[in-house]
């Protein structure tokens with residue numbers, strides 16, 4: 001059996017490893033457009049901010065190591081430019097080998113998503129950076145270090161924008177963040193997001209909310225950013241992080257079914273409409289695990305899980321993907337924000353009924369030193385079924401959201417939250433953990 005994989009990072013590399021475990025004899029070829037495979041996308045901002053000191057730590061796997069360990073035929077700097085389902089082949093454009101066709105018995109697509117670059121005047125300035133991969137990171141790091149830049153404008157208050165704002169601030173830059181909407185960090189509802197925004201401001205990040213950028217202009221080794229409200233701001237570097245779009249342009253005329261925004265449509269076995277073609281990761285449309293609607297959730301956890309499932313299905317194991325619930329977490333200087341499931345904005349948009357409860361417990365027993373308050377918001381339906389949760393605080397935010405994420409996965413209700421028996425000693429929690437308390441308050 002010959003299996004081709006398009007994309008060599010989160011979804012692609014997981015798929016390759018799982019395929020090899022399931023089938024010792026398959027010929028597995030992994031194509032990657034760039035020079036690097038299986039790197040730590042999620043670590044890139046922290047390398048720019050010097051929390052991760054060594055560049056080599058970002059390279060989780062090298063082509064050589066992956067070949068040695070899994071016997072995968074890895075072809076870097078090799079872009080798949082066309083899918084030809086009639087002949088079960090792909091057309092590859094390789095730096096080394098030129099253009100050639102490769103045939104498949106099964107094909108798994110994991111091309112990911114690319115940063116959105118709107119068609120604005122001056123956007124092609126070399127001072128406007130986006131961040132997706134190692135070459136992007138090297139370019140940003142080179143500019144920041146070699147030119148000793150002092151100021152940055154970050155456009156977009158999503159996860160990558162906020163992580164970049166924090167990391168650039170950490171290395172001493174004067175940072176302004178411009179957000180087009182009325183709040184940062186869409187997975188949170190406005191009142192929870194406001195706590196995170198306050199922390200950003202307290203740490204010296206200037207926030208400009210509800211401002212749209214209209215153009216860029218290079219001015220004497222600096223860059224000027226113009227906004228719709230008429231403001232003009234100047235800085236040494238711009239990080240553009242206004243979201244991502246599926247990297248699926250090469251599939252357009254292949255007969256592969258794509259959604260309205262270019263996402264690959266898959267069934268619960270992650271199979272596309274084409275024979276023997278599967279797709280995973282940021283490029284696919286998924287089912288929202290809570291409400292069953294179609295959505296896209298570009299996160300590493302889902303991409304990895306889907307890679308494993310697609311490999312199972314190629315090997316005949318019949319495994320299904322049950323949907324994504326968008327569990328996510330972000331460090332904003334000293335604070336942590338985490339969320340899982342649906343927020344109020346989603347439930348309102350879909351017209352779904354819900355109830356809300358808030359609690360503000362301590363992260364652990366108040367009498368033990370170091371306890372800090374956290375805000376925990378719970379959303380549940382008329383029957384008490386848990387629909388979502390958001391938490392913001394200095395400590396213990398991650399485990400509370402992970403507990404609730406688990407209850408949501410098992411379609412649990414608020415009584416289940418009260419019944420969870422969670423680890424307790426004074427340095428860690430309270431005899432009634434915040435998650436129990438959230439259940440009691442909601443009951």
Ligand code: FAD
Nearest residue numbers: 007009010011033041042080111112281282298299300303
């Ligand atoms: P990718 O990992 O992007 O891999 C796709 C690969 O396919 C790319 O390397 C691309 O070059 C290649 N490719 C595309 N088209 C072709 C083609 N035609 N031929 C050959 N190769 C092709 N997620 C989290 O859950 N938590 C985080 O903290 C987090 N932080 C992040 C920080 C940053 C800066 C970034 C950029 C992303 C972060 N993510 C995070 C998102 C996470 O990295 C993605 O969800 C995940 O990598 C998606 O995996 P994927 O395989 O779909 O795509």
